Amino acid sequence: MAGREITLKNCRYVVRDHKVIEENIDILIEGRYIVDIGRGLGGGDEIDCREAIVLPGIVNAHTHAAMWIFRGLFDRGELHEWLKNVNKAEEKLTPRIVYLASKIAMLEMLSNGITAFVDMYYFPEETLKAVKETGIRAALGPVLTDEVVEEGESEKLVKSFIEKTKGFSRIKTVVNVRSLYSVSPETIREASKLTQKYDLDIHMHVSETRREIYLCKKRTGLFPVEYLNSLGVLNKRFILAHLGWVTSWELSLIKDKNASIVHCPASDMKLATAGFFPLRESLDFGINVGLGTDGAASNNSLDMFREMKVAVLLQRNNYWRTDIGERDVFRMAIENGYRILNIKGGVIEKNNVADLVLLDVKDLNLNPLSRRNVLSNIVYSANGNNVIATFVGGEIVYHREQKEAIYHSITDTLEEIQECINEIA
Numbered sequence: 001m002a003g004r005e006i007t008l009k010n011c012r013y014v015v016r017d018h019k020v021i022e023e024n025i026d027i028l029i030e031g032r033y034i035v036d037i038g039r040g041l042g043g044g045d046e047i048d049c050r051e052a053i054v055l056p057g058i059v060n061a062h063t064h065a066a067m068w069i070f071r072g073l074f075d076r077g078e079l080h081e082w083l084k085n086v087n088k089a090e091e092k093l094t095p096r097i098v099y100l101a102s103k104i105a106m107l108e109m110l111s112n113g114i115t116a117f118v119d120m121y122y123f124p125e126e127t128l129k130a131v132k133e134t135g136i137r138a139a140l141g142p143v144l145t146d147e148v149v150e151e152g153e154s155e156k157l158v159k160s161f162i163e164k165t166k167g168f169s170r171i172k173t174v175v176n177v178r179s180l181y182s183v184s185p186e187t188i189r190e191a192s193k194l195t196q197k198y199d200l201d202i203h204m205h206v207s208e209t210r211r212e213i214y215l216c217k218k219r220t221g222l223f224p225v226e227y228l229n230s231l232g233v234l235n236k237r238f239i240l241a242h243l244g245w246v247t248s249w250e251l252s253l254i255k256d257k258n259a260s261i262v263h264c265p266a267s268d269m270k271l272a273t274a275g276f277f278p279l280r281e282s283l284d285f286g287i288n289v290g291l292g293t294d295g296a297a298s299n300n301s302l303d304m305f306r307e308m309k310v311a312v313l314l315q316r317n318n319y320w321r322t323d324i325g326e327r328d329v330f331r332m333a334i335e336n337g338y339r340i341l342n343i344k345g346g347v348i349e350k351n352n353v354a355d356l357v358l359l360d361v362k363d364l365n366l367n368p369l370s371r372r373n374v375l376s377n378i379v380y381s382a383n384g385n386n387v388i389a390t391f392v393g394g395e396i397v398y399h400r401e402q403k404e405a406i407y408h409s410i411t412d413t414l415e416e417i418q419e420c421i422n423e424i425a
């Protein structure tokens with residue numbers, strides 16, 4: 001069945017990918033997919049895009065949506081100290097609060113042009129419920145811990161999560177493992193075994209701080225990525241988040257095994273992890289590197305436009321070179337994000353999913369505007385407020401005109417969340 005037709009008419013600019021930009025062109029959507037791009041197209045609902053820049057949807061490839069509740073509460077302390085404080089606060093979170101907070105985080109992400117995210121958090125069924133309601137695309141799933149694995153519960157958890165995602169083509173199950181230092185090697189092996197058995201991704205925080213590297217080396221004689229490789233778990237389904245501290249031979253291993261990395265520059269800097277993520281080298285190796293905000297507790301924004309800019313600035317500041325630029329980070333946040341999700345998207349072309357973002361050419365921070373600087377303006381000057389509308393799988397899941405209505409619809413929720421915050425802080 002073809003599904004509903006929408007034509008985006010006369011788009012001022014279409015940023016098809018990090019290289020190709022077109023002007024005054026139409027995009028035809030049928031059901032969940034882009035079916036044509038060209039001039040003189042029409043059919044279905046026609047949307048006038050003469051004052052819009054259209055780009056593919058943005059992927060927040062590493063976050064903890066529910067941590068939205070902690071925004072602005074834990075602004076001090078390097079990572080391990082910060083974690084101690086956050087973990088204490090997390091004891092107060094109920095499944096309902098996780099559902100409410102993650103739902104608002106998703107509404108915020110959609111309003112910022114984020115069409116998909118990769119999540120790791122407790123009570124993932126609650127986050128899943130919110131994903132189903134908001135229409136965003138997501139990869140999420142159970143967090144495996146030593147207790148779960150020792151009790152033989154891990155497979156049951158994973159299977160029941162997969163069951164709950166059935167019938168939702170925009171939702172993927174991932175197996176989450178918090179970090180190397182929080183679990184035993186058996187838990188990591190078990191997680192990997194399950195991902196192979198059920199054809200899933202494994203998502204884990206790796207090499208965030210110098211302390212983590214030191215402890216791993218002292219305990220195992222290996223650097224973290226070498227250690228993962230020695231466990232036999234590194235493969236193309238492995239998503240390594242952060243990797244602020246990594247050696248060139250570990251990058252080689254990642255490339256050989258075809259694993260993906262998610263760089264989270266703002267969160268890394270805010271938590272003073274002081275790593276030098278070697279982005280240029282990773283890209284030169286041909287590794288798939290995505291971009292993520294991490295949770296709102298450590299970013300504190302969920303705006304990938306900012307993240308793209310910060311990613312460039314961090315590299316330039318650390319390495320005294322300007323060869324990382326707007327094309328690299330646009331590709332990371334969009335095309336590489338869809339590669340991590342293993343979905344045909346992230347590029348505006350026929351047969352790709354119709355995940356699209358419309359930006360307003362009338363916003364002054366996007367001007368002066370020409371084909372020459374449109375990509376530069378998106379990366380260095382745009383922000384989430386420039387988003388007119390966000391499409392996921394051919395559906396308009398956010399439109400700027402709904403902004404007030406969304407806010408008023410969550411007034412009670414915000415009050416309920418504030419009560420929880422008052423108990424925490």
Ligand SMILES: [Zn+2]
Binds near residue numbers: 062063064205294295
């Ligand atoms: Zn994280």
